[in-house]
Amino acid sequence: MSRIAGCFAALKTQGRQALIPYVTAGDPNPDVTVGLMHQMVAAGADVIELGIPFSDPMADGPVIQLACERALAHNTSLTMILAMVAEFRQQNNTTPVVLMGYLNTVERMGYDVFVAKAQAAGLDGVLMVDLPPEEGHNFTQSLAQAGLDAIFLIAPTTTEERIKKICAVGSGYLYYVSLKGVTGSAKINTNEVAKKLALVKQHTQLPLGVGFGIRDADSASRVAKVADGVVVGSVLVNALGDNQDVPENGCAQVVATLTAMRQAMDA
Amino acid sequence: MTEPVALPDAEGHFGPYGGRFVSETLFAALDELRDTYEQLWQSPEFQAEFDLDMAHYVGRPSPLYHAKRLSETYGGAQIYLKREDLNHTGAHKINNTIGQALLAKHMGKPRIIAETGAGQHGVASATVAARLGLECVVYMGVKDIRRQTLNVYRMKLLGATVIGVDSGTKTLKDAMNEAMRDWVTNVDNTYYIIGTAAGPHPYPKLVRDFQSIIGREARRQSLEQAGKLPDAVVACVGGGSNAIGIFHPFLDDKDVRLIGVEAGGHGVDSGQHAAPLSVGTPGVLHGNRTYLMSDENGQIQDPYSISAGLDYPGVGPEHSYLKDIGRAEYTAATDEEALHSFRELTLLEGIMPALESSHAVAHGCKLASTMAKDQMVVINLSGRGDKDIHTVADIDGIEF
Numbered sequence: 001m002s003r004i005a006g007c008f009a010a011l012k013t014q015g016r017q018a019l020i021p022y023v024t025a026g027d028p029n030p031d032v033t034v035g036l037m038h039q040m041v042a043a044g045a046d047v048i049e050l051g052i053p054f055s056d057p058m059a060d061g062p063v064i065q066l067a068c069e070r071a072l073a074h075n076t077s078l079t080m081i082l083a084m085v086a087e088f089r090q091q092n093n094t095t096p097v098v099l100m101g102y103l104n105t106v107e108r109m110g111y112d113v114f115v116a117k118a119q120a121a122g123l124d125g126v127l128m129v130d131l132p133p134e135e136g137h138n139f140t141q142s143l144a145q146a147g148l149d150a151i152f153l154i155a156p157t158t159t160e161e162r163i164k165k166i167c168a169v170g171s172g173y174l175y176y177v178s179l180k181g182v183t184g185s186a187k188i189n190t191n192e193v194a195k196k197l198a199l200v201k202q203h204t205q206l207p208l209g210v211g212f213g214i215r216d217a218d219s220a221s222r223v224a225k226v227a228d229g230v231v232v233g234s235v236l237v238n239a240l241g242d243n244q245d246v247p248e249n250g251c252a253q254v255v256a257t258l259t260a261m262r263q264a265m266d267a
Numbered sequence: 268m269t270e271p272v273a274l275p276d277a278e279g280h281f282g283p284y285g286g287r288f289v290s291e292t293l294f295a296a297l298d299e300l301r302d303t304y305e306q307l308w309q310s311p312e313f314q315a316e317f318d319l320d321m322a323h324y325v326g327r328p329s330p331l332y333h334a335k336r337l338s339e340t341y342g343g344a345q346i347y348l349k350r351e352d353l354n355h356t357g358a359h360k361i362n363n364t365i366g367q368a369l370l371a372k373h374m375g376k377p378r379i380i381a382e383t384g385a386g387q388h389g390v391a392s393a394t395v396a397a398r399l400g401l402e403c404v405v406y407m408g409v410k411d412i413r414r415q416t417l418n419v420y421r422m423k424l425l426g427a428t429v430i431g432v433d434s435g436t437k438t439l440k441d442a443m444n445e446a447m448r449d450w451v452t453n454v455d456n457t458y459y460i461i462g463t464a465a466g467p468h469p470y471p472k473l474v475r476d477f478q479s480i481i482g483r484e485a486r487r488q489s490l491e492q493a494g495k496l497p498d499a500v501v502a503c504v505g506g507g508s509n510a511i512g513i514f515h516p517f518l519d520d521k522d523v524r525l526i527g528v529e530a531g532g533h534g535v536d537s538g539q540h541a542a543p544l545s546v547g548t549p550g551v552l553h554g555n556r557t558y559l560m561s562d563e564n565g566q567i568q569d570p571y572s573i574s575a576g577l578d579y580p581g582v583g584p585e586h587s588y589l590k591d592i593g594r595a596e597y598t599a600a601t602d603e604e605a606l607h608s609f610r611e612l613t614l615l616e617g618i619m620p621a622l623e624s625s626h627a628v629a630h631g632c633k634l635a636s637t638m639a640k641d642q643m644v645v646i647n648l649s650g651r652g653d654k655d656i657h658t659v660a661d662i663d664g665i666e667f
């Protein structure tokens with residue numbers, strides 16, 4: 001069983017949901033990331049989504065765009081990020097790590113090179129925001145052969161026909177984008193999310209994570225009632241950005257936010 | 268092999284290029300657009316509506332003008348200019364915005380958004396929006412807002428809201444990022460008019476189809492006026508819409524050379540240019556796979572050109588394909604060469620070209636000088652230069 005599948009299976013037996021923080025690798029600088037990953041696990045994170053910074057993050061709002069700019073100012077590259085994952089794995093062999101980003105960074109490295117390096121580093125899953133299933137066939141297959149999960153998005157606008165297609169190729173978990181918009185936008189409507197998740201559930205056994213619009217303990221616990229995982233990004237990234245000159249303070253805020261979310265979700 | 272004219276395939280691929288590389292939220296909208304477009308483009312009523320607007324609103328057909336003094340100056344092939352500069356609003360961009368605004372109307376979308384570099388596409392979008400009574404929001408990099416002040420004011424007069432984009436390089440690519448973000452957020456009521464033959468399928472195809480009126484006319488006019496097809500067709504390439512528009516109807520005429528001219532900036536070896544086909548590598552940006560300017564880590568590089576309309580690090584996917592199969596050739600002209608042609612065409616023919624188009628003129632003249640007098644070169648004069656007078660005056664040290 002993959003680390004991701006194992007993680008969700010264990011949570012299920014405990015009747016708990018996954019807390020899945022997103023941070024951009026290399027933000028506010030590359031020295032912070034591995035330590036922050038360990039801190040997030042200690043604060044209750046079950047899966048870590050690490051963003052690959054990109055110069056043109058079209059699906060992201062200003063918060064994550066600025067994080068990309070900070071990380072890129074330190075030349076954070078995909079090669080460096082895979083090294084961070086490997087370093088994280090030296091002390092943590094259980095928490096799944098997923099890379100999330102835009103295809104061009106992987107395309108430029110070369111798909112086969114990337115898959116081999118990712119496997120060696122101990123990565124678990126890949127979510128390319130701008131790679132839909134119909135364009136990602138070969139890549140998805142080589143990820144699967146290397147034991148890596150291909151995680152796909154489902155949106156409020158996704159038709160049932162496409163939901164079926166996505167469920168057929170996705171693995172690890174599915175990521176439901178809770179609203180029409182970019183990361184960091186408006187608040188989540190839990191009722192609407194619940195309706196759509198019920199539809200998705202008819203077509204898959206995979207765990208369902210929900211992201212976009214989750215900002216505090218309250219929204220996290222509400223989403224946890226209807227989903228298998230709660231993805232939280234912009235609020236954490238904001239804390240890192242606000243404290244970019246004193247990264248310890250940013251990390252402490254991330255820990256505080258996650259701790260509160262964890263408590264509310266488990267209550 | 269599928270004949271190039273028959274592409275893209277059903278998924279929007281031109282060989283390995285094109286496709287739909289967008290986040291999931293936009294898929295339903297792209298499907299809807301594709302289905303609407305495929306249906307309407309086949310319908311005689313829609314064609315008639317488009318043709319009528321082209322004739323009575325845009326002022327088509329645009330002339331094919333034999334530039335005799337320019338030809339004599341270079342002493343080689345006869346140079347003909349396809350006068351897209353004479354279109355309403357001053358560039359080829361209006362052909363596409365008329366077509367897409369008709370789609371928006373048929374789809375019942377009350378709000379349109381657009382990205383713009385030089386401001387020509389923004390003006391053309393604001394124009395059709397005014398005419399159809401649609402709300403119009405135009406995204407424009409703040410760097411471009413500074414160098415194209417005239418067009419910014421034109422858009423405002425036309426009732427559009429111009430939103431300055433302050434991220435990244437503050438030029439066309441960033442405006443496109445921001446327009447995509449708006450679209451994802453307002454996808455229910457908003458139609459995104461992409462201004463060039465790039466973006467996710469079906470945009471490269473439908474923009475090409477709307478712009479192909481340029482090439483159909485130029486082909487017919489060449490036969491009528493010169494009694495033959497041209498030996499070469501030359502066009503500037505930013506995202507590639509005016510170029511694919513004039514190239515496409517000539518694709519099957521294998522003896523007609525098709526030459527795209529990118530922005531060489533300070534020289535393609537200087538690192539300061541906007542010439543992905545000349546020195547780029549394939550990658551994925553703005554919804555399609557195509558040649559891009561990106562570094563070894565896959566980050567998009569800052570493009571540079573004196574002309575805002577060519578200042579883009581990617582190019583429409585069909586050009587990438589035509590380059591690979593060798594059906595079209597791509598080269599670059601520098602800022603300096605373009606400026607020279609801007610002044611020369613103005614002085615010799617009384618036609619002031621857009622700085623974008625001046626790149627095509629520069630290469631077209633160079634090419635003509637190597638050819639025989641009974642040969643023929645058609646240059647697509649994609650727009651007029653009024654909007655660039657500020658830029659040129661700055662270089663001349665003149666203040667208004």
Ligand SMILES: Cc1ncc(COP(=O)(O)O)c(C=O)c1O
Pocket residue numbers: 358359384385386387388462463464503504505506507508509510575576577621623624649650651
């Ligand atoms: C006059 C003119 N020509 C050319 C272009 C470049 O666009 P494309 O390559 O899509 O024709 C522009 C873009 O703004 C333009 O205004």
